[in-house]
Amino acid sequence: MKTRFTTDTKLESEIAYFENINLKIESGDIIDSFKLAFKTYGKLNADKTNAILVCHALTGDQYVAGNNPITGREGWWSRMVGPNKPIDTNKFFVICSNVLGGCAGSTGPKELQNGSDVAYGGNFPSVTIKDMVKAQSLLIESLNIEKLFSVIGGSMGAMQALQWAIDFPDKILNIIHIAGALKHSAQNIAFHEVGRQAIMSDPIWKNGKYFENNEVPERGLSVARMIAHITYLSENAMHRKFGRKLQSRDIISFGFDADFQVESYLRYQGKSFVERFDANSYLYLTRAMDYFDHDETFRKNIEFSHNPNNHLKYLIVSFTSDWLFPTIESKMIVNQLNSLSREVSFLEIDTDKGHDSFLLEEPQLDDVIKGFLTNNFAKIDE
Amino acid sequence: MNKINSIRKDWSLIETLIAEDRKILDIGCGDGGLMEQLENNRNAITHGIELNRDLAANAIARGFNVVHGNAELDLSQYSNNSFDYVILSQTLQAMMKPKDILYELLRIGSKAIVSFPNFGHWKIRLQLLISGKMPVTESLPYTWYDTPNIHFFTIKDFLNLCNEMNIMIEKSIGLTSKGKQFDISESVTGVNFFTHEAIFLLSYKNYEPIKIKSSKKVFAKNSVIAN
Numbered sequence: 047m048k049t050r051f052t053t054d055t056k057l058e059s060e061i062a063y064f065e066n067i068n069l070k071i072e073s074g075d076i077i078d079s080f081k082l083a084f085k086t087y088g089k090l091n092a093d094k095t096n097a098i099l100v101c102h103a104l105t106g107d108q109y110v111a112g113n114n115p116i117t118g119r120e121g122w123w124s125r126m127v128g129p130n131k132p133i134d135t136n137k138f139f140v141i142c143s144n145v146l147g148g149c150a151g152s153t154g155p156k157e158l159q160n161g162s163d164v165a166y167g168g169n170f171p172s173v174t175i176k177d178m179v180k181a182q183s184l185l186i187e188s189l190n191i192e193k194l195f196s197v198i199g200g201s202m203g204a205m206q207a208l209q210w211a212i213d214f215p216d217k218i219l220n221i222i223h224i225a226g227a228l229k230h231s232a233q234n235i236a237f238h239e240v241g242r243q244a245i246m247s248d249p250i251w252k253n254g255k256y257f258e259n260n261e262v263p264e265r266g267l268s269v270a271r272m273i274a275h276i277t278y279l280s281e282n283a284m285h286r287k288f289g290r291k292l293q294s295r296d297i298i299s300f301g302f303d304a305d306f307q308v309e310s311y312l313r314y315q316g317k318s319f320v321e322r323f324d325a326n327s328y329l330y331l332t333r334a335m336d337y338f339d340h341d342e343t344f345r346k347n348i349e350f351s352h353n354p355n356n357h358l359k360y361l362i363v364s365f366t367s368d369w370l371f372p373t374i375e376s377k378m379i380v381n382q383l384n385s386l387s388r389e390v391s392f393l394e395i396d397t398d399k400g401h402d403s404f405l406l407e408e409p410q411l412d413d414v415i416k417g418f419l420t421n422n423f424a425k426i427d428e
Numbered sequence: 429m430n431k432i433n434s435i436r437k438d439w440s441l442i443e444t445l446i447a448e449d450r451k452i453l454d455i456g457c458g459d460g461g462l463m464e465q466l467e468n469n470r471n472a473i474t475h476g477i478e479l480n481r482d483l484a485a486n487a488i489a490r491g492f493n494v495v496h497g498n499a500e501l502d503l504s505q506y507s508n509n510s511f512d513y514v515i516l517s518q519t520l521q522a523m524m525k526p527k528d529i530l531y532e533l534l535r536i537g538s539k540a541i542v543s544f545p546n547f548g549h550w551k552i553r554l555q556l557l558i559s560g561k562m563p564v565t566e567s568l569p570y571t572w573y574d575t576p577n578i579h580f581f582t583i584k585d586f587l588n589l590c591n592e593m594n595i596m597i598e599k600s601i602g603l604t605s606k607g608k609q610f611d612i613s614e615s616v617t618g619v620n621f622f623t624h625e626a627i628f629l630l631s632y633k634n635y636e637p638i639k640i641k642s643s644k645k646v647f648a649k650n651s652v653i654a655n
Contacts, residue, residue, distance in 0.1 A: 234549060361488065381505040387451075389475070391488045392495045396481060410481075414488045421491025 049188035052198040057106055057151045058115045059083040059144075062185050075171035079160050082185050083107050083151025084143035088129060088135030090191070095192045095426060098133060099421075100142040101206035102197030104274075104331055105323055109152035110142040111135070116150060116322050118159065122405065127180045132416035133198065137423070141189070145206075147173040147330045155254065155326035167326055168254030175202070175338045179209040183217065192219055193315065195426070196419060200224035200404035201332070207237040207337050208379070209248050212347045214339065215355030220422060221362045222415060227375035229339040234370060237277050241270030246327050254326050267325045268316030274413040275315045280367035281401035284308060345382045360377065360390040361418045363404075363411060391418065436577060438517055438543050438627065439465055441609070443600050445541055445629045446470050450512035453477070455499045456519045460487035465496075475511070477502060500524055503532040503652060511537040520544045521577040530593060534632055539598070543627040548582030548620040551605065566605070583612065583620045590630065599629040 050063040062082045068076045068342040084165070090097060100110050100123065107114070111121040111128045127133045127140055144152035147170065155170040167172065186194060197218050199207040204226025225282050228239075248266030250256050256263055273387075292298065304310040305337045348355055360383055364376035373394045385392040395410050397403045404411065439462045446452070449471050454463050457476025459588035466472040476494040478484040484496035489534075495502065500523060514537030516529065519545055524531045533540035545567035550558035564574040570577065581589075583602075590597060600612035612619050612626060 097646075359493070380497075380566075381502075382500075384495065384505045385507050387510040389493045389505060390495065391493050392497065393485055393488055394496055395479070410485050414485055417489025417491060421489075425491070 048057040054151060054392070056115070057083060058113070059085055061151060062143075062188060062280070064181075064184055064188075069177075071171060071180075071182075072174045073172045073341045077153070077171065080146065080153035080181065081151075081157075082143045082146070082153070082181060084141060084185060085110065085112075087111055087140040088138055090139040094191050095193070095195060096137065096423070097139045097141060097186075097194050098196045098198060099126065099210075100133070100140055100187065101182075101197065101203035102142060102145065103201040103289050104335065105271075105319070105328075106203070107148065108144045109150075110140065110166040111363075124132050125407070126412070126415070130378075132412040132426050133419065134416070138195070141186070142207065143182055143185055145178040145202075147178065147334060149324035150328035152181075154324070156257070157332055159421075165257050167257060169263070170326070170330060172333060172337075173330060174334050175205045175209050178334065179206050179213055182206070183210075183214050185298075186217070194253070195423060196220050196222060198224075198415075199221040199226070201226060201401065202335055204241060204371075205335065208340065208344075211355065211358055211360070212344070212351070214353070215358055216352065216353045217358065219426065220359035220364070220418075222418065223322075223376075223379070224363045224411070225347070225376075225401055226366060226379075227319045227369045228344050228378055229341040229370050229375075230335050230337075231375070234277075235336045237273060238336055239371075241273050242329050242332060244269040244273070245329060251325065253363065254329075256325065262320060263325045264317075267323065267328060268313075268322045270328060271319040271323075272312040272316045277311060277370045278400055278402040280369065280398055282367060282398040284401050286398065287311075289344065307401065332382045333339070341378075343381045344379070345386065348388070349386055358388065359422060360388065361414065362390065362392045363414065364392075364394045364398070365401070365403040366394060366396050366410075368403065429633065432451050435518065437603065437607065438625065441603075441627050442517065442543065443469055443516060444513070445599060445627070446472065446513055447568050451475075451510075453506070453514045455503075455516045455590075456535075457487060457492070457494060457585055460481050460490050460494060461518065462493040462515070463492050464490070477533045478505055500529065500538045503529070503536065508535055509538060510649050513537050513539050513541055515541045517543045518545070519539075521547075521579050521581065523579065527593070528587065530589070530595070530630075532628065534595065538631065539628065542630060543625060544581075544586070545577075545625050546583050546602075546620065546623045547580040548603070549624050550585060550621050553621075555565045583623055584628070586628070590628075594633050596629055596633045601627045603627075635643075 050059050054061050065079045106122050109121040111124040114121050129136050131378045145152040149156045155166045159166050197207045197210045204223045205333040207221040207223050209219055245266035248262050248263035251263040290305045291309045293304055295312040298305050304313055362376050364379050378394040381391055393414055399406050451473045454476040457463055457478050461474055463474035467474055476495055477499050478496050484494050486492040514533045520526050552563040602610050602612040603625045604622050604626040
């Protein structure tokens with residue numbers, strides 16, 4: 047395999063091109079060539095034992111830390127990743143790539159089809175979490191890293207971490223799986239479906255061909271984001287943050303303006319989202335999450351894998367107020383690993399911040415991630 | 429301070445009951461102190477369960493395999509005979525169903541180590557006899573209405589239960605309130621009177637695990653108890 051690397055100065059990202067690789071994806075389709083946009087932080091040590099792959103969630107990107115040139119804001123996990131942060135880049139070499147199907151520089155519906163000047167749009171094949179991980183594994187291979195010390199992710203990132211444990215256990219030592227599950231639940235699929243319907247019923251969407259007129263289905267995409275954003279919070283967190291407080295007014299308007307702060311907040315979330323995310327990408331990535339299901343197969347895959355996986359260490363973390371990926375889902379993974387006598391640690395963190403807790407200030411999350419990485423790294427370093 | 433001393437003493441005695449290079453499950457492992465001791469001194473592979481969130485988080489941050497959970501609900505997830513030893517230190521008296529827990533310990537582990545404060549100790553008997561109130565002592569320092577210790581039992585009670593459950597006592601260590609150590613099985617009279625804390629190494633009678641070894645995996649199954 048020959049991989050070409052370039053640096054995209056506008057995206058401030060490295061780009062890895064996998065040309066004529068004929069990647070066979072789960073749907074049966076073949077992607078002949080693709081590219082992944084990625085960022086690295088810290089330095090790879092001489093023995094190449096300190097590499098960590100961070101997997102981003104649904105609307106994340108490769109900009110874990112530092113500046114994100116697309117939003118002009120700090121990276122999505124800059125409170126977790128960096129020098130002297132819990133995932134310490136003085137010690138570890140951190141890699142994060144935009145997933146296959148994403149919209150921050152990797153091959154996805156918004157990118158041009160191979161050998162043409164038209165974007166994929168709705169012609170992009172349906173990719174799965176397994177396909178994203180396969181693409182990541184090719185990137186890791188082309189960076190000449192034989193073994194990752196850890197794969198870390200929350201939400202859709204947790205799905206990828208789990209998929210790594212299933213598909214490439216021989217290429218990793220441990221995973222940190224935060225706010226994830228063995229499967230995407232019926233309720234979660236339902237919320238995603240509402241979001242997709244919002245996008246697809248926007249007249250500007252035009253079967254995914256909105257880019258032909260340089261338009262964006264803003265209404266649909268922002269409504270999708272507003273719905274999703276509600277599921278990332280909890281009732282208590284919303285109440286604490288907004289209550290029934292009014293926005294820039296003293297009395298209710300008896301109309302449909304954003305009277306309440308919570309409305310204004312959601313509108314802002316929706317509006318800022320359309321500036322950075324591609325509507326088609328949102329359709330494809332939510333679908334990939336919906337298709338994720340290891341409910342019946344996880345145990346068998348771990349127990350009878352042709353790839354030895356006894357050595358894997360698992361850190362599973364959930365949050366008390368996360369109703370999108372509730373603790374019970376994490377405990378199912380823990381149960382199955384314990385029944386196979388695998389080295390698993392599990393913690394349910396007490397917080398009212400909901401599913402989004404993993405992105406927010408949670409000192410206990412910092413402590414366990416830092417400690418788990420440091421102590422387990424010391425063991426292999428001996 | 430007394431409590432900590434007594435736990436340390438407990439741990440060092442537990443360590444003497446454990447062979448090298450074994451796989452151990454510590455129920456109520458706290459922040460991993462005993463696990464650390466057994467990893468360092470016995471080269472053990474350790475797993476733990478801890479109910480308290482902060483203690484579990486500490487243990488995980490210290491690099492131990494610890495599951496934040498409730499032993500009374502979560503032990504069922506472990507496979508038969510998946511550990512060499514299962515340790516329950518100073519906790520049996522706080523369990524809702526101590527008998528079920530004992531079953532679970534010996535289902536999951538080839539051997540179980542159980543330690544507990546003896547309610548038959550003379551000081552406790554005397555307190556109840558004279559004052560007519562529920563005893564409060566160093567090892568059982570709580571008043572009746574806020575104690576986590578909901579099942580009080582004596583060494584005699586424990587021995588009877590083991591007998592009823594076909595559990596064999598391989599070793600037993602008693603401690604007097606002064607910290608003097610003795611072998612419970614060898615002292616005939618007054619054991620139940622003088623033992624302040626007791627530590628038992630348990631297994632099933634004539635228990636022989638059937639192990640089918642293949643090159644990669646070990647399949648283990650509990651055999652029927654003979655006798």
